[in-house]
Amino acid sequence: MNVVIVGAGVAGLGIGWKLAKAGAKVKVLERAQAGSGATTASGGMIAATAELGHSETPEAAFARRANELWPGFVADVEAQSGVSVDYRKNGSLMAALKSEHRGHSHGGEHPAASGGQPNPHAQGADIAMLTAEEARAMEPMLTEDVAGALWAPHEATINTHALVRALVTAFVKAGGKLLINETAVLVETEGGRAIGVRTPFALHRADACVIAAGAWTFGVEGLPPGALPPVIPVKGEIVVLTPPAGAVLPKHVVWGNEIYVVPRADRLLVGATVERAGFDTSKSPEAYRWLLRQSTGLMPALEDWNVAEHWAGLRPATPDGLPVLGATAVDGLYVASGQYRNGILFAPAVAEVMSRLILERANDFPAFDPRRFDGSAPHVPASVNETAHRAPGKDSGFQEWHTGF
Ligand SMILES: Cc1cc2nc3c(=O)[nH]c(=O)nc-3n(C[C@H](O)[C@H](O)[C@H](O)COP(=O)(O)OP(=O)(O)OC[C@H]3O[C@@H](n4cnc5c(N)ncnc54)[C@H](O)[C@@H]3O)c2cc1C
Known part of the structure; x- marks a missing residue:
């Protein structure tokens, strides 16, 4: 399977690496340098308890899953890349x-x-x-x-600069291709299906296209209105x-x-x-x-x-404070974004969930379905409202930004 991923932050690189290890042919397109978005601007905390505690929301369950995956993720990426990511479980x-x-x-x-x-x-x-x-x-x-x-x-921290270096090395070793200074301009569609991502230099054809462009997710063109979830x-x-x-x-x-x-x-x-x-x-x-x-x-x-x-x-x-992870209303197009303050913590679980969606069509976290905003989600879970108190976009600021984009 050919996969093109837009964005070389912790999400795009993590997903790309996981897919490449599973045998997919993966290209990651990055408009600047790997990690140059939120990933290296972050605090690098793997803070499942401090941020989300023991509540029963899908987001808290996802955080716990990510937390369980972290030690193995670190061991694997360090072994594959030879780069220490300075993972410290100091509480x-x-x-x-x-x-x-x-x-x-x-x-x-x-x-x-x-x-x-x-x-x-x-x-x-x-x-x-x-x-x-x-x-x-x-x-x-x-x-x-x-x-x-x-x-x-049990809380941990990581050096995100080292993590990006390690992920890039491991991804390339697994057969992945990282193209830097390659801006995704639009998603090319044929008969309503995404067939690739166009940059100023080429059309990168793929069976699956993944937008993992962080806060800039909404900036890729060529799609029908509502196809991409609102990311703020x-x-x-x-x-x-x-x-x-x-x-x-x-x-x-x-x-x-x-x-x-x-x-x-x-x-x-x-x-x-x-x-x-x-x-x-x-x-x-x-x-x-x-x-x-x-x-x-x-x-x-x-x-x-x-x-x-x-x-x-x-x-x-996102407007409801939950990540957007999964298929969109456009066949062959996926989104991985909206992790807000927890994108480092979530990274191994984002890679796991997205690779299972793309390779096995298994949807482990339907609450994060990107189609919940355009009404085409197969199921919009009631539990989304449980985390509404954390929502950063519930006030009119979101509407102003959204219309002004
Ligand atoms: C100050 C701060 C502190 C934080 N602290 C923590 C923390 O301690 N723990 C935690 O878990 N999370 C933290 N976060 C949140 C975390 O950093 C993010 O959730 C996470 O990095 C998002 O990763 P990402 O890969 O989705 O996005 P990004 O890291 O932003 O990566 C997106 C990439 O896509 C590229 N891109 C965008 N548009 C295009 C395009 N059209 N074509 C090609 N490439 C494109 C960008 O250049 C960028 O490299 C913090 C964030 C900030 C800002």
Whole structure:
């Protein structure tokens, strides 16, 4: 089977690698460089508990499946590529501060930000409740203002730059072809069926075409209205700190004061803002100042750390907050997008689900059917509404963007 995939982020590369290993002839088309979208702008957290907890939604079930797949995925990609992806299962602390307040304009990503209390969905069998003293014993840099914390020992992180290098190498070794600087302009159809993807250089014919273009999913042309699901860009900014001489990095991911900090080798990522700004990826001084202020509120010693980097990326979100994974109303055309804040966590499960759909026509997660937005989905599950509280696109902002596109 010939497959063409648009987008070399963690989704496109993961799916491509899985399909190539199964014997498909796969091409990935990337308009810039591999990983240059949200993937390398992310915090690299594999945060199934902090983000989705133990709720019974399809999204939480998908997160748990992805979490189970991660150790094997890492072992396989490292063995095939010879690249270490710096997978660390060091756990995460979700701290509640006494003075914590809600409703900042940047709408940070703290999972325990409901009035300073831990998110009830983040509690479960593998979560421990810590006193302030216990939390500070684990992370001495935590502010004395900490009221207590949840401890999720199974959470992990990954270096997403290394992950992209590893996936590219493993994909190519498995026989896949990556074409960079190759922008997909339109999906070519014949008799209502997708027959390939056209770029300025060629028509790449395929039996199956997969759009895995992240926040830009909606930008591929040539299709009837409603064929592609609405995917909304949601901007996120991160600043990166390096320690002064003699200072040590935190050992774990720490969430609190509406932000998170992620230790990575010799640096600390502080993230992330959540903002609807269309396709704007400029670095804003307000976000920079807010992230630094919140980080010193969480860990006062960070005041003395140096800012090494600041970046912005676009998360692919959907109006109902669920991913879009599966077939579209156009025969032969598939979409893998809408992973929003969890695209790194979800990656191995996205690869598994999409390859089963394409090769075996097995649909393990019908709740994520991309056709649910145009009414042609065979089944629109009631449980979609259960996650509506997480939906980033329920307000009029989505409509404005959608019509303005
Ligand atoms: C600040 C921030 C922090 C985050 N932190 C986390 C985290 O800690 N954990 C987590 O799980 N998730 C996190 N995320 C979310 C995660 O990064 C995304 O969900 C995930 O990377 C999406 O992967 P993707 O491959 O679908 O999209 P992308 O990585 O955006 O890749 C899409 C690719 O498609 C290419 N493309 C677009 N249009 C075309 C075209 N027409 N032709 C060819 N190529 C095209 C782009 O250049 C890009 O390389 C974060 C995101 C941000 C922005």
